[in-house]
């Protein structure tokens with residue numbers, strides 16, 4: 312998710328206007344900042360479990376929350392934690408993210424369907440801006456400012472989705488779990504070739520009754 316994270320920061324700010332917006336925005340994009348940091352000084356593959364897996368998001372959120380509590384010395388540590396934690400479910404809709412390790416990756420992968428991504432992120436912006444306006448905008452001027460901010464976010468998202476329109480839609484691969492077949496049997500059971508004892512008994516009994524009928 313791109314601008315949706317910024318919109319979520321606005322919604323968190325609306326929960327407690329005393330908390331500054333900058334640490335909330337930093338927290339909402341937290342795993343992405345870690346991604347950028349791990350790509351320095353040169354890109355490395357396989358870093359997603361350290362930034363975007365569920366354990367990594369929980370640990371990152373707790374560390375950010377403690378750092379905020381220690382250095383900012385004001386209310387908002389819980390909102391910082393919530394902002395960081397919101398990253399995984401938000402990214403779940405737009406991409407495919409690790410649960411613990413590199414596989415499986417789960418998510419709806421809407422980046423491959425830019426129109427759907429634009430609709431989703433615009434909806435998130437609309438809802439979050441409405442929450443922000445209700446809590447923070449008390450004059451018509453402030454409401455216009457919120458409207459301008461929301462419009463700017465949607466236009467920004469439009470530009471981002473326009474650039475990823477070239478993404479091959481045939482690669483769209485939403486996934487909630489990996490489908491895989493696994494047998495319960497290590498090896499195939501041995502088939503008996505000789506006649507089973509009960510079959511021999513029933514054959515003998517059929518011959519006996521046939522002889523009785525013939526009065527032999």
Ligand SMILES: [Zn+2]
Nearest residue numbers: 312342343402
């Ligand atoms: Zn992310």
